[in-house]
């Protein structure tokens with residue numbers, strides 16, 4: 606009885622270990638794939654400028670590299686205001702006079718294609734990446 610149990614147990618253990626190795630391999634593979642995906646996401650998807658449009662017309666373009674605060678005035682008497690802030694490479698709406706406040710609640714954006722929209726004021730802030738990657742280095 607005892608001998609039989611001892612003989613059976615290692616076989617089960619062995620099978621379990623093989624299965625676990627497969628799982629480890631698959632998990633490792635998934636980790637590598639997602640790590641590559643994350644690298645791509647973080648290093649290639651980063652934008653470097655934001656373009657502000659009001660009612661479809663360009664209002665201004667601002668570099669994400671420079672900290673600025675921009676007042677975007679809209680409305681018939683310029684009575685409405687959205688305050689765009691760029692800080693530490695992130696762009697966000699600091700305050701807005703719109704009734705819904707959705708734009709001011711939006712998380713900061715910095716990746717190519719991300720945008721913050723203020724529907725009531727027709728203000729759209731979109732992140733772009735400069736096309737030419739081999740911009741000449743200007744040595745001062």
Ligand SMILES: [Zn+2]
Pocket residue numbers: 701703705706707708709722723724725726
């Ligand atoms: Zn808004």
